[in-house]
Amino acid sequence: AQTVTQSQPEMSVQEAETVTLSCTYDTSESNYYLFWYKQPPSRQMILVIRQEAYKQQNATENRFSVNFQKAAKSFSLKISDSQLGDTAMYFCAFPNPGGSQGNLIFGKGTKLSVKP
Amino acid sequence: EAGVVQSPRYKIIEKKQPVAFWCNPISGHNTLYWYLQNLGQGPELLIRYENEEAVDDSQLPKDRFSAERLKGVDSTLKIQPAELGDSAVYLCASSRGTGVHETQYFGPGTRLLVL
Numbered sequence: 001a002q003t004v005t006q007s008q009p010e011m012s013v014q015e016a017e018t019v020t021l022s023c024t025y026d027t028s029e030s031n032y033y034l035f036w037y038k039q040p041p042s043r044q045m046i047l048v049i050r051q052e053a054y055k056q057q058n059a060t061e062n063r064f065s066v067n068f069q070k071a072a073k074s075f076s077l078k079i080s081d082s083q084l085g086d087t088a089m090y091f092c093a094f095p096n097p098g099g100s101q102g103n104l105i106f107g108k109g110t111k112l113s114v115k116p
Numbered sequence: 117e118a119g120v121v122q123s124p125r126y127k128i129i130e131k132k133q134p135v136a137f138w139c140n141p142i143s144g145h146n147t148l149y150w151y152l153q154n155l156g157q158g159p160e161l162l163i164r165y166e167n168e169e170a171v172d173d174s175q176l177p178k179d180r181f182s183a184e185r186l187k188g189v190d191s192t193l194k195i196q197p198a199e200l201g202d203s204a205v206y207l208c209a210s211s212r213g214t215g216v217h218e219t220q221y222f223g224p225g226t227r228l229l230v231l
Contacts, residue, residue: 004158032216043205044119045159045222052217091158095216103149103172104220106158 002027004094006107013082014115020067021077021110023092030054033095034068034075035104040088048090051075082114118142120223122208128229134196137226141189141210148185149220150193151207159207165191166214198230 003026013019025034036048051059051068058066063083067076079086089111093104121140129135141148146167151159162181164172167188176183180199185191195202205225211218 029216035219037222042224043227044224045207045209047219047221050219093158095218103161103164104159106160108156108158 002094002096002105004092004105004107006090006092006110008110009108010111010113012113012115013079015082015084017082018078018080019082019112021079021090021092021112023075023077023107025073025075025092025094027073027094034066035093035095036064036066036075036077037091037093037106038086038088039091039109040085045091049077079112084114084116086112087114088112120208120210120221122206122223122226124226125224126227126229128231129198130231131200132197134194135198135228136195137193137206137208137228139191139193139208139223141191141208142221145210145212145221146188147211147214147218148191149209149211150183150191151209153205153207153225155204162193162206164214171214195228198228200230203228203230 005024032053034051037045038048039045049061049064063080065078089109091109092107096103148165150162153159163176165185183193207225208223209220211220
């Protein structure tokens with residue numbers, strides 16, 4: 001079974017500092033994608049960044065980057081120069097392969113608070 | 117480009133009453149998903165549509181939940197009768213197609229409270 005684990009229920013960071021959110025997953029697939037979604041208090045889930053498993057280069061989107069370690073099945077999210085607007089729940093997600101191809105399996109989320 | 121639209125945003129009902137949620141996906145998106153998000157949890161899939169066809173409804177409690185996607189665009193999710201445990205956020209998402217590479221775009225969700 002495919003699983004996604006986020007081991008940090010809550011984290012906090014000072015504005016302008018850097019924070020890393022952890023995610024591990026389990027799969028027997030060799031080709032897949034991984035996603036980080038952000039869900040602010042307004043509850044609209046927004047895509048932050050995605051990584052293709054067959055690409056060794058880590059994905060980067062402005063202040064957001066990932067540390068993808070395929071062998072370790074680890075997919076952490078680094079937020080640089082944290083801003084107050086980064087306060088949200090962050091979910092790591094993995095598409096379920098096979099018959100349910102495309103359905104996202106989400107971790108339980110990490111609640112990030114950015115403090116001024 | 118307009119995003120995924122859901123209504124209502126909030127709904128409070130008494131147990132045993134029916135309730136319906138509506139979703140309008142992003143234009144051109146063939147795949148539509150309904151997810152259930154319990155408090156403090158990540159979303160879990162209820163049903164996935166490819167155009168008009170429900171291709172994965174294995175997690176939908178069919179004794180009380182039903183869904184439809186007429187004409188392959190808008191979708192409605194219904195609960196009848198609602199139970200206390202149905203209190204949660206119901207999220208709709210859409211994507212251009214189906215596959216592990218597709219990005220899903222989410223609506224704001226409907227927060228349901230069953231009293």
